[in-house]
Amino acid sequence: MSDPTRGQTARIISILRSPAARKISFTLGVWRIDALAFEEIASAIALGDIEVVVAPAKGGGEAEYNFKKDLIVVPDVTYGAKITQQGAIIHECVHAFVDMENFTGQAESANEAAAYLAGMLYILHTGIVMPPIITPVGNLAAGIAKTIIGQPGAAVPKMFETDLRRAIASEPFYKRQGVTFRSPDHADGLWRVRALRGRTDIDMVKLPPKTRLA
Ligand SMILES: [Zn+2]
Numbered sequence: 001m002s003d004p005t006r007g008q009t010a011r012i013i014s015i016l017r018s019p020a021a022r023k024i025s026f027t028l029g030v031w032r033i034d035a036l037a038f039e040e041i042a043s044a045i046a047l048g049d050i051e052v053v054v055a056p057a058k059g060g061g062e063a064e065y066n067f068k069k070d071l072i073v074v075p076d077v078t079y080g081a082k083i084t085q086q087g088a089i090i091h092e093c094v095h096a097f098v099d100m101e102n103f104t105g106q107a108e109s110a111n112e113a114a115a116y117l118a119g120m121l122y123i124l125h126t127g128i129v130m131p132p133i134i135t136p137v138g139n140l141a142a143g144i145a146k147t148i149i150g151q152p153g154a155a156v157p158k159m160f161e162t163d164l165r166r167a168i169a170s171e172p173f174y175k176r177q178g179v180t181f182r183s184p185d186h187a188d189g190l191w192r193v194r195a196l197r198g199r200t201d202i203d204m205v206k207l208p209p210k211t212r213l214a
Pocket of ligand 1: 091092095112115
């Protein structure tokens with residue numbers, strides 16, 4: 001029997017390296033979300049510094065990123081077949097990138113804003129007709145994504161960033177998790193899983209801020 005985790009690991013890496021993902025290119029605050037960022041996450045997954053787990057998401061969403069354990073969680077073995085699910089995987093991988101970058105003093109609503117924009121840009125880049133969007137955050141993110149698409153490296157205008165962060169902070173799903181406009185982000189860097197490389201658990205350390213992975 002095939003290993004479901006291995007299949008989903010391969011799927012996520014291929015989404016990160018797809019043309020639609022590689023065309024994403026914008027900056028929001030301190031983060032530059034582009035092909036290089038997605039390649040860093042793809043490499044970290046390939047190396048095992050970020051693991052893919054098939055399990056129900058604890059936070060109540062479909063997929064999630066666990067910043068403490070550096071895990072991308074997807075609910076089942078088929079997740080990622082649909083375009084909206086691929087957008088959600090890109091969303092979670094932005095959280096992984098923010099965790100890896102580990103800039104201090106950032107807001108979690110800004111992390112979410114960057115993740116929403118990347119997910120929307122991914123869907124727009126595939127050329128597939130955008131499925132109906134039901135949430136205010138999704139609608140706003142889609143509108144902003146359409147204004148910055150096709151401008152590599154474009155900085156998300158502060159006014160748009162603020163609007164999107166406000167919408168996120170007022171969404172019940174995020175309110176329940178204690179997210180406010182200014183609540184601090186939880187990025188803490190990646191563990192280097194030295195245990196998997198012939199060392200012991202005692203050697204596991206979180207990478208200091210802005211450390212590049214080998
Ligand atoms: Zn998110």
